[in-house]
Amino acid sequence: MDTDMHALVVVAHAYFDAAYDMDADSFASLFHPSSSVSSVARVGDAITVSVTPIATWLTAVRTMTAPRQLGLERHDEILSIDVVRELASLKVKLQIPPRYFIDMLTCVKIADTWKIVQKVTSVDSR
Helix, strand or coil: CHHHHHHHHHHHHHHHHHHHHCCHHHHHHHEEEEEEEEEEEEECCEEEEEEEEHHHHHHHHCCCCCCCCCCCCCCEEEEEEEEECCEEEEEEEEEECCEEEEEEEEEEEECCEEEEEEEEEEEECC
16 A cells, blocks of 8 residues: 555656646656546536547647746645555646646556546636
């Protein structure tokens, strides 16, 4: 269990680095190829959810300007890690200025390697 927790902390930090650099290749190494990204947004009083296959999301990441390139402040935080056998949930908070995101990352341990199989993200309206 301690080994899994350590490995998931490593995944979280690699995820934070990829986000700060908007590095699609680094993200791709963390995600399972069949994963997807679900974005939750508030539009007025309604909540909307959009689901994007990982390949499409990575294509969009490749067009984004990295917070590092803009010299923006970095703030990352692991909020929780929960592990049950080969399944894990990472709840993280990160800043891509000027917004903060709460990301729920569902992970699966495949051949002794943790991969993100689902990302659900929402902007934190601080």
